[in-house]
Amino acid sequence: MNALTLDVRNVTKRYGDGETAVTAVRDVSLAIQPSEIVLIMGPSGSGKTTLLSMMGALLHPTAGTIRLDGTALSDLSERQLPPIRLRQFGFIFQDFNLLSALSILENVALVAELAGSKRKAAREKATAILTELGLGARLDFLPEKLSGGEKQRVAIARALINDPALILADEPTANLDSKIGHEIMRLLRRIAKEQGRSVVIVSHDQRIRDIADRVLWLEDGRFKDVITMTTDPVCGMTVERDRAVSVERDGEAFYFCSKGCREEFLGRLRSEDMGGCRSAVLQRAGSVFAHLASGARDGHASD
Amino acid sequence: MSATWLLARRNLLRSRARLAVSIGGVALALTLVLALDAIFEGVGRQLTAYVDRSGADVWVAQSGVRNLHMVASWMPAATTDAVADVDGVALAEPILYTTDSMSAGDERGWAYVIGLTPDASMGGPWDVVEGTDRPGPGEAVIDRRFAQRAGVGLGDRVPMLGREFRVAGLTEGTASLVNSVAFVPFDDFAARRGGEPAISYVLVRASAGTSPDALAERIGTSVDGVAVQTTAAFGLAERKLVLDMSGDVISIMNVIGFVVGLAVVALTVYIATLALRREYGSLKAFGAPDGYLYRVVLAQAGMSVVAGFVAAVAITAALSAIVPRTGVNLDLAIAGASLVKVAAVAAVIAALAALLPIHQIARLDPVIVAREGVST
Structure with missing residues (x-):
């Protein structure tokens, strides 16, 4: 595995033409360093997946350049991209995208074989990675026999099999429960830090911020x-x-998605006042607040 | 097993019902072609069984006559001696021949009626199962299957050539779907033709060291007014006549079989590819080259068609074993050429059936995996 740097410069992606044109990503710049975990967050339709797809050479940008260790991916033809996707990127998707007809061992080994490994070597390597990820007893299972967390671990094994420098993960915890989601995130962090791989994660899941080195907020394509x-x-x-709708109490500000939530919050405070437990309510509310991210125009600001 | 065959095989086996429909459809379509070929090959062999088993190396007929079916050959009796005098001829024997109806009870059929000389060593019945192989005056040797269906046996009388003959022998292997072969004495046959000193064919055996081809050519140049062919060529001409008469039917059925097979395989492979569209998109996203995916689809179509082909051969072989036992005068013979033809048709079906799914995959955008949501 080489320590590669992914450099996204002034990238724009526009779908359609004329009045019906939709710009999903607008003049975005971003650099990913080796071993770095970058989390890209943002509301639905903000362009996160489009940006990730361009970073993974699945989509060509309308404008701008994407360079992988100096090679301009955005200038390569569709025919030149598969070998790069195969060897330089490891993809993890929300829906796992495992091949339903193959066992999990075959799912992982196949990707190594496509990259030129001999069958035996591919299976040995796949076995080793799956075993390390705790799936050694399920090598011959079909994906349908696995839980969501297990499927995602298979997807991670598949992403790792060709020793890519970059792992690109699109909503990797979306179909997982909270506990398994945390487990997967810790696994990704370990992979990044112990194996020196860069990890770019696109997600709505705020819990992921705990493992990220950098959190970016994408909205309206910027x-x-x-x-x-x-x-x-x-x-x-x-x-x-x-x-957000806000209210201030005892020098601290509280933020709400709507006036309804604010009224309910104030109502609880009033009722707790009568019970003499007001400070306990405020403490409880404060404990769940998450001051998340401060992003920067060039994508370099950190949390 | 390569990654291509592994994925193709697993994809096929994933939906066993779809696989069964695919293989069954191909098998049915190819059986249509193969069985029809086998029927015509079998009929052809039955029709030329008499020629093939005559024991002659060369057949001499009236000039212009190249076969037995639907023709009359009429030559002077002296032709036999003229042929016998040609260098390289070991034996020359005349036969009389006509096509006539033969009836007994409710059974009525067409027969090649052969007039044999008493000491004939060629052109006679080759598998007599009851009675004599040389009919005496007023006697006939007829096919056993015809005799069974007509309810006649040795000693019973059957009408032919405008008179009745007593059944003196029963033979095997002399019946086909359209006719049988009956043997009567040469003199009885000649008498029914007004006693003319005429013959239909001269059967010739070559002397040791003389090739039938060379002998046929030599007789042709030495004897006037005759058409001379080796037995192999004479049989081939007979078979070709039958195939020419049924060529259109075979062609139509071949086309129907091809179209049905193509439609079934194309549809099932297309549906299978459509169902796995997202998985193919995943493979593209991970970097699988298009060529790999095309090979997977081709392999799937190929495996369906090969399995269908094997099933079709097995079904046709089973039919060829069962049909003769049903009492029908029909032999199915699977010829090597027919297998090659049907295999080629199957290969074309597989290739064409894969075209549409390949086109579908070629247009598949790998980014599909990031945009659509189906959990696997």
Whole structure:
């Protein structure tokens, strides 16, 4: 595995022409360093998946350049890209995308064989990785026999089999429960730090921020300069602090997705006041707040 | 097993019902072609069985006559001696021949009626199962299957050539779907033709060291007014006549079989590819080259067609074993040429059936895996 740097410069992706044209990503720049874990967050339709697809050479940008260790991926033809995707990138998707007819061992080994490994060597390597990921007893299982977490670990093994420098993960925890999602994230962090691979994750899942070296906020196809996210203490929804309905109590600000949540919050405070437990409520609410990310125009700001 | 065959085989086996439909459809379509070929090959062999088993190396007929079916050959009796005098002829024997109806009870059929000289060593019945192989005056040797169906046996009388003959022998292997062969005395046959000193064919055996081809050529140049062919060429001409008469039917059935097979395989491979569209998209995203995916689809189509072909051969072989036992005068013979033809048809079906799915894969955008959501 080589330590490669992915450099995204002024990339734009536009779908369609004329009045019906939709710009999914606008003039985005970003550099990924070896061993770095970058989390790209943003609301639905903000262009996260489109950006990740371009970074993984699945999509050509309309404008701008994407360089992998100096090679301009955006200038290569579709015919030249498969070998790069095969050897330089490891993909992990929300839906796992395992081949239903193959056992998990074959799913992983196949990708190594496509990259030129001999069958025996591919199977041995796949066995080793799957075993390391705790799936050694299930090598001959079909994907349909596995749990969501196990499927995602198979997808991670498949992403690792060709020793890629970059792992690109699109909503890797979306179909997993909280515990398994954390497990998968810790696994990705270990892979990044112990094996020196860069990991780019696109997700709505705020829990992932714990493992990220850098968190970026993409909205309307652009990285926002500064964005602070917080959690509505009533409904738990992630809200943008600058746009949220807020209330201040005892010198601390609380943010809500709607006036309804704010009223409910104030109502609870009043009832707790009568019970003499007001400070306990505020403490509880404060404990779930998450001041998330401050992004920068060039994608270099950190959390 | 390579990655291509592994994935193709597993994809095929994933949906056993679809695989069964695919293989069954191909088998049915190819059986249509193969069985029809086998029927015509079998009929052809039955029709030329008399020629093939005559024991002659060369057949001499009236000028212009190249076969037995639907022709009359009429030559002077002296032709036999003229042929016998040609260098390289070991033996020359005349036969009389006509096509006539033969009836007994409710059974009525067409027969090649052969007039044999009493001491004939060629042109006689070759597998007599009851009675004599040389009919005496007023006697006939007829096919056993015809005799069974007509309910006649040795000693019973059957009408032919405008008179009745007593059945003196029963033979095997002399019946086909359209006729049988009956043997009567040469003199009885000649008498029914007004006693003319005429013959139909001269059967010739070559002397040791003389090739039939060379002998046929020599007789042709030495004897006037005759058409001379080796037995192999004479049989081939007979078979070709039958195939020419049925060529259109064979062609139509071949086309129907091809179209049905193509439609079934194309549809099932297309549906299978469509069902796995997302998985093919995943493979593209991971970097599988298009060529690999095309090979997987081709291998799937190929495996379906090969399995269908094997099943078709097995079904036709089973038919060829069963049909003769049903009492029908029909032998199915699977010829090597027919197998090659049907295998070629199957290969074309596999290749064409894969075209549409390949086109579908070629257009598949690998980014599909990031945009659509189906859990696997």
